[in-house]
Amino acid sequence: MDAKSILDEIGRDHATWIVGSDLAAIDPWIEVAPDGLPEVCRVLRDWPALRMNMLHCVTGVDYFEPDEKKAAKVDWQPRVELIYHLSSLVHKHRIVLKVRLPRWKGGVEGALPEVPSVAGIWSTAAWHEREVFDLMGVRFTGHPDPRRILCPEDWQGHPLRKDYQPPSEYHGIRVK
Amino acid sequence: MTTERNEPMLVEQDVHTDELLINMGPQHPSTHGVLRLVLRTDGEVVSEVVPHIGYLHRSAEKIGENVSARQWVPYTDRLDYLAAMNMNLGWAMTVEKLLGLELPERAKAVRVIMAELGRISSHLVAAGTYGLDLGSFTPFLYAFREREKILDLFEAACGARLTCSYIVPGGVTADLPPGWLEQCEAFLDQFMPTVDDLHAVLTNNAIFIRRTAAVGVLSAETAIDYGCTGPVLRGSGVDWDLRRDGEPRYRELYAGYRFDVIAPVDGRYPNAQNYPPVPREAVVGDSWHRYYVRMIEVIQSMSLVRQAIERYRRTDGPPGTPIKVAERLPKGEAYLETEAPKGQMGFMVIGDGTKVPWRVRARSSCFSNLSVAPVLCRGGLVADVPAVIGSLDLVLGEIDR
Amino acid sequence: MAEFLADYLSPPWVAELAAAGVHCALLLALVLTAAAAFTWAERKVSGRIQDRLGPTRVGGRFGWLQSPADGLKLLAKEDLMPKDADAMLFRLAPYLSFCASFAVFVALPLGDNWVSLRMSTGVFFFLAVAGLEVFGVILGGYASSSKWSLFGAMREAAQVVSYEVPLAMCVVVPVMVAGTMDLVAIGEHQSGWFGNWLIFHDPFTLLTFFVYLTCAVASVNRAPFDLAEAESELVAGFLTEYSGFRWSIFFMAEYASMLAVSILASILFFGGDNGPIPVAGWLGLTHRTGPLAGYLGNLLGMVNILTKGTLGVIFMMWLRWTLPRLRIDQVLTTCLKYCIPLAAAMFVGAMLWTFVERGGFSGDWSIFRSESDLREEASAENMDLSPSVAHERGGLSP
Numbered sequence: 019m020d021a022k023s024i025l026d027e028i029g030r031d032h033a034t035w036i037v038g039s040d041l042a043a044i045d046p047w048i049e050v051a052p053d054g055l056p057e058v059c060r061v062l063r064d065w066p067a068l069r070m071n072m073l074h075c076v077t078g079v080d081y082f083e084p085d086e087k088k089a090a091k092v093d094w095q096p097r098v099e100l101i102y103h104l105s106s107l108v109h110k111h112r113i114v115l116k117v118r119l120p121r122w123k124g125g126v127e128g129a130l131p132e133v134p135s136v137a138g139i140w141s142t143a144a145w146h147e148r149e150v151f152d153l154m155g156v157r158f159t160g161h162p163d164p165r166r167i168l169c170p171e172d173w174q175g176h177p178l179r180k181d182y183q184p185p186s187e188y189h190g191i192r193v194k
Numbered sequence: 195m196t197t198e199r200n201e202p203m204l205v206e207q208d209v210h211t212d213e214l215l216i217n218m219g220p221q222h223p224s225t226h227g228v229l230r231l232v233l234r235t236d237g238e239v240v241s242e243v244v245p246h247i248g249y250l251h252r253s254a255e256k257i258g259e260n261v262s263a264r265q266w267v268p269y270t271d272r273l274d275y276l277a278a279m280n281m282n283l284g285w286a287m288t289v290e291k292l293l294g295l296e297l298p299e300r301a302k303a304v305r306v307i308m309a310e311l312g313r314i315s316s317h318l319v320a321a322g323t324y325g326l327d328l329g330s331f332t333p334f335l336y337a338f339r340e341r342e343k344i345l346d347l348f349e350a351a352c353g354a355r356l357t358c359s360y361i362v363p364g365g366v367t368a369d370l371p372p373g374w375l376e377q378c379e380a381f382l383d384q385f386m387p388t389v390d391d392l393h394a395v396l397t398n399n400a401i402f403i404r405r406t407a408a409v410g411v412l413s414a415e416t417a418i419d420y421g422c423t424g425p426v427l428r429g430s431g432v433d434w435d436l437r438r439d440g441e442p443r444y445r446e447l448y449a450g451y452r453f454d455v456i457a458p459v460d461g462r463y464p465n466a467q468n469y470p471p472v473p474r475e476a477v478v479g480d481s482w483h484r485y486y487v488r489m490i491e492v493i494q495s496m497s498l499v500r501q502a503i504e505r506y507r508r509t510d511g512p513p514g515t516p517i518k519v520a521e522r523l524p525k526g527e528a529y530l531e532t533e534a535p536k537g538q539m540g541f542m543v544i545g546d547g548t549k550v551p552w553r554v555r556a557r558s559s560c561f562s563n564l565s566v567a568p569v570l571c572r573g574g575l576v577a578d579v580p581a582v583i584g585s586l587d588l589v590l591g592e593i594d595r
Numbered sequence: 596m597a598e599f600l601a602d603y604l605s606p607p608w609v610a611e612l613a614a615a616g617v618h619c620a621l622l623l624a625l626v627l628t629a630a631a632a633f634t635w636a637e638r639k640v641s642g643r644i645q646d647r648l649g650p651t652r653v654g655g656r657f658g659w660l661q662s663p664a665d666g667l668k669l670l671a672k673e674d675l676m677p678k679d680a681d682a683m684l685f686r687l688a689p690y691l692s693f694c695a696s697f698a699v700f701v702a703l704p705l706g707d708n709w710v711s712l713r714m715s716t717g718v719f720f721f722l723a724v725a726g727l728e729v730f731g732v733i734l735g736g737y738a739s740s741s742k743w744s745l746f747g748a749m750r751e752a753a754q755v756v757s758y759e760v761p762l763a764m765c766v767v768v769p770v771m772v773a774g775t776m777d778l779v780a781i782g783e784h785q786s787g788w789f790g791n792w793l794i795f796h797d798p799f800t801l802l803t804f805f806v807y808l809t810c811a812v813a814s815v816n817r818a819p820f821d822l823a824e825a826e827s828e829l830v831a832g833f834l835t836e837y838s839g840f841r842w843s844i845f846f847m848a849e850y851a852s853m854l855a856v857s858i859l860a861s862i863l864f865f866g867g868d869n870g871p872i873p874v875a876g877w878l879g880l881t882h883r884t885g886p887l888a889g890y891l892g893n894l895l896g897m898v899n900i901l902t903k904g905t906l907g908v909i910f911m912m913w914l915r916w917t918l919p920r921l922r923i924d925q926v927l928t929t930c931l932k933y934c935i936p937l938a939a940a941m942f943v944g945a946m947l948w949t950f951v952e953r954g955g956f957s958g959d960w961s962i963f964r965s966e967s968d969l970r971e972e973a974s975a976e977n978m979d980l981s982p983s984v985a986h987e988r989g990g991l992s993p
């Protein structure tokens with residue numbers, strides 16, 4: 019099944035959650051509203067025609083240009099984008115889901131944006147979402163074990179944010 | 195087997211004992227690097243395993259946002275450092291996907307040779323260290339002896355043994371030197387007896403079978419649910435190999451090669467008569483099958499290398515032109531998974547029109563494979579923990595990135 | 596020797612003490628040399644098995660100075676003890692272990708009557724003292740205040756306690772066939788051609804040997820039964836916190852026990868100090884020919900017995916470098932499901948075989964009568980009791 023049919027299949031009943039798509043991209047993607055993510059994922063996994071039983075990867079991308087000069091030139095809005103790579107081992111097709119989030123919840127610096135967790139749908143999401151939380155600073159609501167995974171528990175900040183400043187010192191160890 | 199394993203638990207329910215939290219790693223001989231597992235044990239029975247990772251986190255993805263695509267190649271070497279060639283291949287093909295590059299046949303043949311040699315060497319380490327995890331030292335040295343010869347071949351081809359950086363976006367750094375193919379064939383000719391040795395000391399060894407058969411049984415559903423890939427997924431009986439089922443761009447690399455996907459479909463391996471028999475005790479999805487899939491893949495890869503050598507001999511011209519160090523990446527996103535020895539290694543690159551990628555992502559197969567370990571170890575014995583972890587064949591460089 | 600020294604030293608207890616000291620020194624020399632030789636041999640054997648050379652340069656050829664070099668390294672190492680360890684027990688444990696495995700050599704004859712202490716219950720002494728080694732291991736594991744060590748100690752306790760049973764049963768079989776618990780007498784029983792060795796006595800003793808082999812390897816904690824150490828699971832089990840000299844004491848205890856069980860096997864099953872061919876008898880190297888000939892004969896006997904013991908140790912090394920380790924439940928299953936029933940069956944089988952061989956109820960059973968029985972019997976004969984009655988009584992006495 020190609021990306022267009024997949025989009026049509028979801029769009030039939032859940033068109034409200036679909037806020038955008040690009041089927042001509044190298045990897046065709048569908049953008050989903052954050053609140054509709056679990057529902058769309060459940061459809062993708064369970065509908066016999068779709069059966070996206072494997073979640074390969076959850077990636078967070080920070081669209082933010084810290085350099086003001088360059089920031090004036092960019093053609094996108096600052097945001098955090100989550101990218102879910104899904105495929106079906108049954109039908110051998112794949113699709114990319116995207117979720118766009120504000121960089122900070124309510125625009126308040128330091129308040130992490132929130133998105134529902136899909137760990138209940140694919141168990142592998144549990145660790146991938148922990149990693150995205152750890153490195154990108156996105157809070158997954160309903161996550162069974164919302165801890166950092168690669169950085170130490172008491173690490174400050176989320177290193178893959180474009181405006182991240184590493185601490186000068188960590189427990190007496192010089193970092194910079 | 196299963197009844198034997200359950201007996202101690204039955205006894206423990208009658209006698210009240212205290213639980214013991216025990217810290218396995220990050221410096222422990224059988225955690226293959228710096229994995230830390232916190233075990234909750236009741237006597238010898240493990241009731242909970244919590245993995246803690248990140249001890250080898252080197253910010254590879256962040257570094258990728260600060261160097262060009264070509265410059266990031268050496269960092270991919272250090273992800274799965276036991277199969278650097280396969281990591282190079284994954285990244286190179288992802289960047290090529292973004293750039294829309296097509297490669298000459300010769301480059302494809304060289305890549306297949308290197309990827310499959312990398313697979314053999316990685317699986318040799320897996321089998322050898324698995325023996326070590328179970329207390330058998332000798333297979334480890336047999337395996338490493340052969341791996342050294344593969345590393346010699348890598349050295350002859352690109353000058354580096356472990357961190358090769360040989361396969362780069364656009365092709366490979368240099369054509370194979372004269373005499374290399376003969377050297378490679380000589381290696382393959384003498385290699386088969388070692389595989390038989392390993393089968394004798396491990397695969398069909400009664401104690402080895404008792405330690406691994408029906409231990410850490412992973413059902414196909416759980417494996418897919420946890421995103422397990424590679425030999426871990428195939429050991430659970432899922433007929434899935436990106437070399438056959440992957441994206442067209444990766445599949446083309448292997449188009450025209452004769453090979454089987456090594457997975458016990460309905461309890462039977464393809465061409466099973468050519469390989470050592472499966473013991474009665476083994477259950478599809480257990481540690482033994484995961485190990486066995488790797489061992490058979492070694493034989494499979496040998497045949498692939500031979501076929502690729504034939505193909506290489508039929509081509510001429512340079513094996514591709516590597517992209518410039520400061521090559522500009524177009525705007526766009528590309529994600530590609532390749533069948534690395536340990537599972538499906540995915541790379542993602544997001545270009546923003548400059549030479550430095552906006553975002554680089556490495557989807558580690560071991561990361562997902564490890565996430566299933568708590569499920570597999572629960573209810574087993576302390577001695578089963580190394581048996582299960584070893585059968586997942588983890589490399590922490592790839593997990594922590 | 597005590598009698599010999601008594602001529603020069605008085606009072607007699609001084610002579611006894613001096614004799615004990617000399618024996619001790621001789622045995623210690625033997626055990627330590629053996630441990631050093633086996634360390635080297637282990638490296639060489641494992642090297643060859645693994646398709647490499649092992650040590651080659653230390654001390655010139657063959658790396659023969661490897662063991663002293665190792666020893667020097669261990670002595671120079673920092674002697675660490677965990678802060679929370681039970682200091683006294685932690686220090687005591689290695690010596691306890693070594694003492695136990697060393698003390699069994701007191702009962703082991705290394706030639707015809709070359710034994711520190713000839714005991715009529717030598718086998719019994721061996722089993723009792725060899726079993727003590729486990730205390731050192733358990734104490735060491737417990738006192739280290741490390742969870743891994745505790746695991747090792749627990750495993751050791753479970754394993755040794757279960758394997759002592761089949762081990763003792765296996766040892767009883769040759770004792771029964773030979774009719775004595777005196778290790779010297781068991782050796783003498785098998786003199787002559789190798790056909791006289793107890794392993795070839797009947798099918799039951801042959802099988803008993805293999806059960807003994809399994810249990811002996813398990814009781815000295817060698818692979819595939821090295822669960823107490825289990826490097827890849829328990830890091831090093833009870834040895835985790837030990838370093839330097841104390842570690843080397845444990846190490847020597849292990850090699851000493853390996854040699855001890857191998858020598859016991861050679862006495863019980865492989866003719867002790869008798870070679871496969873009675874060369875010593877042909878050459879007249881016995882005490883009857885003269886003291887010097889007797890000495891040479893004993894020397895030959897010692898070479899025999901040590902060769903057999905060494906072969907046993909090398910066999911254990913071969914096992915270690917070939918086989919993976921069993922799991923604790925499998926170790927105990929092996930013991931309870933296979934070793935004990937087999938040993939018991941062999942015991943019954945050998946008993947019936949001996950019984951039939953000696954002519955059933957009408958056979959000669961004098962070897963099973965104790966000295967007091969014999970004395971009683973002799974006095975009874977003097978009292979002109981009918982011999983048949985005495986015979987019958989003797990025959991039923993075991």
